[in-house]
Amino acid sequence: MLNKKYAYRLEIMMAAATVIIFILIGRMAYLQLYKGTYYESRAEGNRTRYTRIIAPRGIIYDCNGEVLVDNKPGFMVSLARSGEGFKPEIIARLSTIINMPQDKIKKMIEENSGSAEPIRLIRNASPEIVTKVEENIRFLPGVLLEVQPVRTYLNKSLAVHTLGYVGEISEYEIEQGVYKELKAGDIVGKFGLENYYDKYLRGTDGSYREEVDVNGRVVQIMDKVNPIPGQSLVLTIDAKLQRIAEQAVDRQLHAIGARACAVIVMDPHSGEVKALASRPDFDPNWFVNGISEKNWNRINTDGFHPMTDKVIAGEYPPGSTFKIVTGSAALQEKKVTPNEMIFDSGRHPLVDMRNAGGEALGWINFKTALSASDNVYFYEMGYRLGIDAIDKYAADFGLGKKTGIDLEGEANGLIASPAYKKKVFEEDWFLGDTFNASIGQGFTLATPIQIAQMLSAVALDGKRYKPHLVKRILNDDGSLSKTFKPEAVGNIPVSETNLKLIQEALKAVTKEGGTAASLNSLPVSVAGKTGTAENPHGRDHGWFIAYAPADDPQLVVVCLVEQGSYGAVSAAPIVKSVLEYAFGTGK
Amino acid sequence: MNNRRITNNLDYVLIGSVMLLVLIGITLIASATHANVPSPTRFRFVFRQSVFVIINLMLGFFLLRFDYRMLKSLAKPLYIINIIMLLGVMLFGRTALGAQRWLQIGPISIQPSEFAKAIMIVALASFVDKKLPTLDNFRSWLPIFGFVLVPFLFVVKQPDLGTSLVFMAILLGTMIVCGFKKKYFLALGGISLASAPLMWMVLHEYQRNRIRVFLDPGLEPYGSGYHVIQSMIAIGSGLFFGKGLFSGTQSQLNFLPENHTDFIFAVAGEEFGFVGVTIILLLYLVVIYRGIYIAMHATDNFGTLLAVGIVSMFTFHVLVNVGMTSGIMPVTGVPLPFMSYGVSSLTTNMLLVTLLLNIDLHPQRLRFD
Numbered sequence: 001m002l003n004k005k006y007a008y009r010l011e012i013m014m015a016a017a018t019v020i021i022f023i024l025i026g027r028m029a030y031l032q033l034y035k036g037t038y039y040e041s042r043a044e045g046n047r048t049r050y051t052r053i054i055a056p057r058g059i060i061y062d063c064n065g066e067v068l069v070d071n072k073p074g075f076m077v078s079l080a081r082s083g084e085g086f087k088p089e090i091i092a093r094l095s096t097i098i099n100m101p102q103d104k105i106k107k108m109i110e111e112n113s114g115s116a117e118p119i120r121l122i123r124n125a126s127p128e129i130v131t132k133v134e135e136n137i138r139f140l141p142g143v144l145l146e147v148q149p150v151r152t153y154l155n156k157s158l159a160v161h162t163l164g165y166v167g168e169i170s171e172y173e174i175e176q177g178v179y180k181e182l183k184a185g186d187i188v189g190k191f192g193l194e195n196y197y198d199k200y201l202r203g204t205d206g207s208y209r210e211e212v213d214v215n216g217r218v219v220q221i222m223d224k225v226n227p228i229p230g231q232s233l234v235l236t237i238d239a240k241l242q243r244i245a246e247q248a249v250d251r252q253l254h255a256i257g258a259r260a261c262a263v264i265v266m267d268p269h270s271g272e273v274k275a276l277a278s279r280p281d282f283d284p285n286w287f288v289n290g291i292s293e294k295n296w297n298r299i300n301t302d303g304f305h306p307m308t309d310k311v312i313a314g315e316y317p318p319g320s321t322f323k324i325v326t327g328s329a330a331l332q333e334k335k336v337t338p339n340e341m342i343f344d345s346g347r348h349p350l351v352d353m354r355n356a357g358g359e360a361l362g363w364i365n366f367k368t369a370l371s372a373s374d375n376v377y378f379y380e381m382g383y384r385l386g387i388d389a390i391d392k393y394a395a396d397f398g399l400g401k402k403t404g405i406d407l408e409g410e411a412n413g414l415i416a417s418p419a420y421k422k423k424v425f426e427e428d429w430f431l432g433d434t435f436n437a438s439i440g441q442g443f444t445l446a447t448p449i450q451i452a453q454m455l456s457a458v459a460l461d462g463k464r465y466k467p468h469l470v471k472r473i474l475n476d477d478g479s480l481s482k483t484f485k486p487e488a489v490g491n492i493p494v495s496e497t498n499l500k501l502i503q504e505a506l507k508a509v510t511k512e513g514g515t516a517a518s519l520n521s522l523p524v525s526v527a528g529k530t531g532t533a534e535n536p537h538g539r540d541h542g543w544f545i546a547y548a549p550a551d552d553p554q555l556v557v558v559c560l561v562e563q564g565s566y567g568a569v570s571a572a573p574i575v576k577s578v579l580e581y582a583f584g585t586g587k
Numbered sequence: 588m589n590n591r592r593i594t595n596n597l598d599y600v601l602i603g604s605v606m607l608l609v610l611i612g613i614t615l616i617a618s619a620t621h622a623n624v625p626s627p628t629r630f631r632f633v634f635r636q637s638v639f640v641i642i643n644l645m646l647g648f649f650l651l652r653f654d655y656r657m658l659k660s661l662a663k664p665l666y667i668i669n670i671i672m673l674l675g676v677m678l679f680g681r682t683a684l685g686a687q688r689w690l691q692i693g694p695i696s697i698q699p700s701e702f703a704k705a706i707m708i709v710a711l712a713s714f715v716d717k718k719l720p721t722l723d724n725f726r727s728w729l730p731i732f733g734f735v736l737v738p739f740l741f742v743v744k745q746p747d748l749g750t751s752l753v754f755m756a757i758l759l760g761t762m763i764v765c766g767f768k769k770k771y772f773l774a775l776g777g778i779s780l781a782s783a784p785l786m787w788m789v790l791h792e793y794q795r796n797r798i799r800v801f802l803d804p805g806l807e808p809y810g811s812g813y814h815v816i817q818s819m820i821a822i823g824s825g826l827f828f829g830k831g832l833f834s835g836t837q838s839q840l841n842f843l844p845e846n847h848t849d850f851i852f853a854v855a856g857e858e859f860g861f862v863g864v865t866i867i868l869l870l871y872l873v874v875i876y877r878g879i880y881i882a883m884h885a886t887d888n889f890g891t892l893l894a895v896g897i898v899s900m901f902t903f904h905v906l907v908n909v910g911m912t913s914g915i916m917p918v919t920g921v922p923l924p925f926m927s928y929g930v931s932s933l934t935t936n937m938l939l940v941t942l943l944l945n946i947d948l949h950p951q952r953l954r955f956d
Contacts, residue, residue, distance in 0.1 A: 006766040007883075013763060013895070014879045017902050021872040024909045025865055031823040031913055032861040039823025043857075046820065047836045213840035 048222065049080050049210050052117055055203030056149035058230035060163060060193065062239040063274075063471060067154060069163055069194075074124035074150030077133055079109070080142045080212070087142070094143055097132050098122060111184065120185050123168075124150045124289045141215040151187070151194075153284045159242050161309035162235070162276045162407070162469055164192020165284035167291075190287065191307070193233060193469060196406050200473055200481075203230030231481055234472040236272035241265060241582060245275040248577035252561070253279060256570055260562035262310035262448040264467075265578055268456035268547060268556045270486035271465030273405070275578070278314075280306040304562070312410040315445040316560055318399075319531030319567070320373045321543050322440025324458060324502060326381050327370050329393035331498040335384040338366050338501050344376040351432045353379055356532065366501065371508035373515055373530060375439050382438025387429065390437055391415050396492045397454040398464060399446050404489075405467040413450050416443030441534050452558040455545050458506070459527070459553035461499050462491040503527055507550045516544060516572045524583045525550040528575070530567040539563035544571035548579050555582055593651050598947050601877040604870045605925055605940050609640055609933075611867060612926030614832065615854045619847035620928075623833045632847055632928050639930050640937070647941035655945040659889060662713030666738075669706040672699040673741040700742060700750040701922075701931035705939055707738060707754055708896035715761055716889045725771050728762075746791050749907065749919035753900055760899030761892060764882070801917035814850065817842050818912045822856030822864070829860030847928040849920060853912045867926075871905045874940075881947045890946040897939045 031039065060069035077098055079086065086109055095102040098121065105121060112119045122129065125145075133145055151166045167190045169182050179188060189198035206227030211219040249261050265275040280302055286295045299306050308314065330336045346360030347353065355361075355375045361368070369377035382390060394400060400415035414420070416437045418429035436442030446454075449467055457464045466487040473482040506527035510519035515530040527550040531543030542564035547553040557575045564570025613636055617623070620632040658665075676690055676699050690697050714734050721727050735758050742751040762772075787795065800812040821837035830836070835857035837843045846854050856864050875898055882894035901924050908923040910916030922932045 006764060009763050009766075010879055010883050010895070013760065013898065014876065017875040017879070017898070018872065020902060020906050021868050021875075024906070024913070025868050027910075027913045027915055028822065028856065028861055028864045028868070031819060032825055032856065032864075033827065035823050036826040039820050040826060042820045043824035043837050043842075046817075046842050047840050211836075211840070214842045219840060 047211050047213075047219075049212050049218075050117060051080075051144075051146070051208055051210065053206035053208060053225075053227045054148045054187075055205045055227035056229045057151060057166070057187075057194075057203060058201040058232040058474075058476075060201075060233045060235060062235050062237050062242075063272075064238065064240075065234075066239045068159065068235070068237075068239060070152055070154060071149035072152045073147050075130045076120055076144075076146045076148045077122040077125050077129065078118040078120045078144045078146060079105070080118040080144050090140060090142060093136070094121075094140055097136055097140070098125070098129050118144055118146075122289075123148075123187075138215060151288050155239070155243075156283045156285065157281045158239070158246060159237060159276065160192070160281050160284050161278040161311065162192055162237060162273075163284060164194035164196075165190055165287040166194050167287045191284075192309075192407060193235070195408055197233055197470065197473075201230040201233065203476075204228040229476045231476070232474040233470050234474060236267070236270075236274060236469055236471050237276065238274045241578065242275040242277065244581040245574070245578050246277045248574045249277055249279055249559075251577075252570070252574050256561070256564055258561050258564045258570065260304040260310060260314075261560065261564070261574070262314050262562075263557070263559045263574060263578070264311045264448055264452045265582075266452050266456060266467055266556045266558075268459045268465070268553050271453075271456070271467045272471070272486070273467055273469050274555065276309075276311050276469070278308070278310040280304050282306045309407065309409065310560070310562070311448045312403075312405060312407055313447065314560070314562075315411050315413055315447055316541050316543075316562075317442070317444060317533035317535075318440035318446040318451060319533035319541070319543050320440060321451055321455075321529050321531040321545050322394075322438075322444060322446075323370055323373065323378050324454065324506075324529060325394050325397050325399070325440075326378050326385070326390055326438045327366065327502060327505075328397075328458075328492075328494045328498060329385055329389055330381040331366070331501065332393070332494045333385060333389055336366060336381060341365055342369070342377050342380055344369075344374055346376070348376050348379040348383075348435065350383065351379070351435055353432060353435050367505040367508065370502065370505035370529075371514050378438045379435040382434045383431065385438070387416070387418060387434045387437060390434070391417050393492075393494075394444070396494075397457060398489075399444075399450050399454065401450075403447075403449050403453050403467050405449060406469050410449070411447050413447050414443060414445040440531065448558045448560050451543070451545055451560075452556050455529075455547055455558065456553075456556045457492050458499055458502055459547040459556060461496050462494055464489045464492060503550070506547075510546070516546075516568050518568070518572060519546070519576050519579070522548070522576065522579055522583065524548045524579070526579060527553075528572070530572065532566050533560075535563060539565050542567035542570035544568065544575045546575050546579065548583060555579070593648075593948060596948050598877055598881070598944060601874060601881075601940065601943065604873040604877070605937070608867065608870050608874070608925040609937075611855070612851065612923075612928075613637055613640070615851050615858070615926065616847045616928045618833050618835070618858060619838050619843075619851060619854045621839065635930065636928055636933065639933050643934055643937040647937060647944075650938070650941050651945055651948060653945075654949045655893065655942060656887070656889060656949070658709050658893075659713050659716070662710045665706045666710040666714075669703050669710065669738055670741065673703060673738060673745075675699070676745060677741065695930065698929065698931040700745070700747050701929070701935045703738065703742065704750060704753050704757070704900055705935045707735070708757055708893060708900065708939070711735065711757060711761060712889055712892035712896055715765060715892055719765065719888055722765055725768075725774075728767065728771075731758075731761075743789075746794065747920070748790075748794050749921040752907070752919065753903055753921070756899045756903035757896045760895045764891065764895050797918050801914075814844050814918060815911070815914050817844065818850050818853040819914045821850075821853040822913055825857040825860040825863075827861050829856075829858045829863055832858050834858060849908065849918075849922055849927060850912055851927050852909050852923050855926075856912070868905075868909070871901070871924075875902055875905075878943055881943050884950075885946050886950045890949075894943055894946055897943055900939070901936075 056071045062068055091102055091105050108119055166187050169186045169188045189195035206225045208224035209222040213219055245263050261279040263277045266273050282299055341363045343363050344361040361374050394415045400413050402410045421427055421429055437444055466489050468484055470484055475481045506529055508514050509528045510516050510526045516528050519526045526546050526548040528546035533541040535541050542561045544567045545558045547556045557578050559571040559574045561570035616636055617633045622629045622633050690699050735754055739751050739754045821843045837857050838846050838854045843850055843853055878894055878898035882891045885891040904921055904924045907916050907921045911918050922929055924936045
């Protein structure tokens with residue numbers, strides 16, 4: 001034995017060991033009993049992941065069931081949060097793999113710090129990035145590749161101004177509380193029908209809770225709520241007609257060296273829009289993943305504003321198409337009879353204002369005046385009516401007011417009036433102003449869709465319908481949710497007899513000797529009107545508006561070519577192509 | 588000594604406690620290595636550990652025939668072999684986790700530092716045994732310090748902070764029982780404290796980091812602090828009764844790193860709860876008690892010194908390992924005796940228990956059979 005003097009030291013060792021073991025037991029009690037529930041929730045947070053399943057947006061069909069807008073599966077690269085935060089080395093690794101600066105990833109993490117969901121770094125990753133992430137996924141714990149529906153516009157730019165596009169909800173939209181239940185990064189309709197019918201198209205997101213391991217691999221799904229896909233839209237648009245119209249537009253613009261144009265084809269009996277095109281255009285698919293700088297510049301620096309739907313938001317002087325309004329007013333107010341002959345000497349006797357081409361038609365009646373688009377005759381009508389009467393009828397035909405089509409951003413147009421001139425220019429109204437107003441020049445402005453509505457009313461003997469783009473809304477299972485019936489918006493206060501006379505005059509426009517005789521070759525008889533709107537900024541805008549068949553109107557077509565000069569030359573060929581297709585010879 | 592005499596005189600409380608710990612260990616290794624999930628390698632770790640348990644049992648039983656005093660004559664060669672072995676690790680060692688600790692011999696990679704601990708115990712006991720009569724003032728202790736210092740420096744150089752501290756623990760135990768004076772302890776304690784900044788400079792950067800992180804695990808939640816945080820979550824979430832074998836989410840989903848080796852105790856905490864870890868810790872206490880009892884009743888100084896060295900080492904291992912998994916000790920890579928997976932550590936510890944039993948079995952040198 002060792003020195004007996006130190007035997008007690010073995011007992012001290014025993015006591016020390018006892019103390020050590022009981023300190024450790026105490027530590028266990030602290031962790032497992034006192035702080036147990038805290039660590040339990042930490043363990044739970046480690047292993048469970050909550051993920052939203054994004055509901056696919058509704059599909060958009062044309063009137064014949066052709067799919068125009070659909071969803072395709074896309075891969076989303078996101079970063080799942082774990083209890084501890086994000087490992088810097090994972091962020092560094094991911095940054096090189098997905099080509100995203102670390103700072104940007106960190107910023108996105110910061111911006112989403114309030115949410116328990118994975119942070120979506122790339123919404124629709126390119127196949128190269130998906131492959132790279134997949135190959136390295138085991139070195140990227142917490143990085144997820146989720147399949148999610150991505151909006152796809154099957155015909156690229158076709159009908160882009162009608163269909164619109166989707167994009168991430170903006171901070172501004174969140175602040176404004178437009179979308180209460182949504183948060184940053186969610187996809188919403190930004191433009192066109194995608195925007196107008198967003199709440200129908202969007203659907204309700206689902207979710208699931210998963211058990212994951214340390215590398216973020218899913219071990220099991222704990223519970224799942226399926227998403228409810230958005231409702232689908234059946235449009236009034238006929239994709240085939242739309243294509244024909246757009247092709248005709250592009251052909252014509254190329255031929256005459258113009259860039260901007262608006263075309264609308266409408267069924268006057270219902271207000272159903274069968275085709276709607278605006279130029280210049282863009283591809284809505286550019287916006288789906290966040291638009292590139294190159295494409296954005298392309299859109300933004302274009303002086304002809306590709307993002308403006310010129311059919312509903314382009315305001316142009318209606319030019320001679322307005323003579324329909326002046327003429328209807330004069331007949332209805334009995335300021336002229338159909339047979340009264342008025343002498344056109346080439347200029348009006350009161351104010352020296354002339355015909356556009358300097359011609360003088362001599363003695364002419366109403367029908368000739370309208371079909372030949374005589375200015376002097378309509379100056380005289382303006383003189384007899386006075387500006388207030390003209391304005392009243394203009395309003396009755398729906399000008400100066402939104403038509404109420406189911407798109408955002410429609411313009412009001414403008415009905416010229418002494419009050420307006422006073423207010424804006426602080427000048428008095430002169431007779432010359434009335435003359436200008438009576439032939440659709442000067443202050444008056446109209447959108448192509450307003451002109452289409454006006455012409456529809458003439459074609460239908462005075463009945464007006466609200467233009468619309470959506471026929472039906474369908475549920476996810478294909479069942480009908482809602483039907484949009486034609487919505488009458490009242491009759492214009494012009495007698496049928498007077499409108500018949502207008503119709504006769506419009507029919508003569510496309511006949512031999514009319515201003516748009518080129519449409520004479522169509523198998524159906526067409527009623528039309530040319531127009532040329534003076535443009536202080538460049539070449540005149542050309543209008544051509546028509547409906548056909550003239551005796552049983554099925555379609556109204558309105559076309560405006562910006563800076564296209566004479567409507568008969570610039571716009572009429574486009575309308576002709578549309579009617580050719582619609583009524584048989586174009587096929 | 589014949590088999591019957593051996594079996595009649597064995598300390599079955601000690602054997603029972605150790606075997607319980609070994610079996611609990613194998614069970615937890617099974618859980619930590621997902622032996623419940625079908626895969627070709629699912630039983631690899633359990634199998635290896637079990638095989639070595641059996642080998643060590645047989646080896647131990649065989650070694651009980653010999654008197655532990657034979658080790659006295661082996662002490663010097665063992666001490667030299669030890670140094671050569673540690674040198675070998677330095678030159679040919681395989682690097683793992685930032686430190687050279689492994690030596691590949693055929694299919695088995697061994698950790699010489701584990702055996703080095705056992706050799707240190709034997710060599711030191713023998714060396715001190717000879718010096719005992721002359722031990723008195725501080726000066727007389729200097730050869731002993733030097734004796735430990737040489738292998739200590741090799742281990743520090745590896746670098747293996749854990750093993751080097753085990754050497755210190757063994758030395759400390761020896762100093763306590765050999766009457767190292769209280770005033771010297773106080774003086775040494777003071778010097779250690781004063782030289783702490785110097786030590787800090789000698790440490791490797793990763794070791795410094797571990798100490799920094801130990802003081803504040805949140806400092807590096809994904810670096811070295813990660814292990815400790817995940818381990819504490821595992822233990823804490825076990826609550827009173829645990830989540831059940833194979834049911835610990837932290838261990839099964841691999842949030843807990845190194846869970847079959849150094850962090851096996853966290854698996855115990857998670858799956859067996861407070862009840863389970865308390866039983867395990869009490870089993871260790873029993874082993875320590877029996878070791879000290881054997882030290883007290885050894886009939887020669889060599890036996891006492893050996894037993895004290897063994898007990899010091901076990902106690903230190905349990906304290907540091909359990910302390911590390913529960914966040915009150917820095918991470919130093921010290922396995923939990925009998926439970927952590929690892930052939931070298933298991934073999935060393937089982938042979939040391941055999942040595943305790945041997946001391947217990949051979950009370951007198953001269954005894955007529």
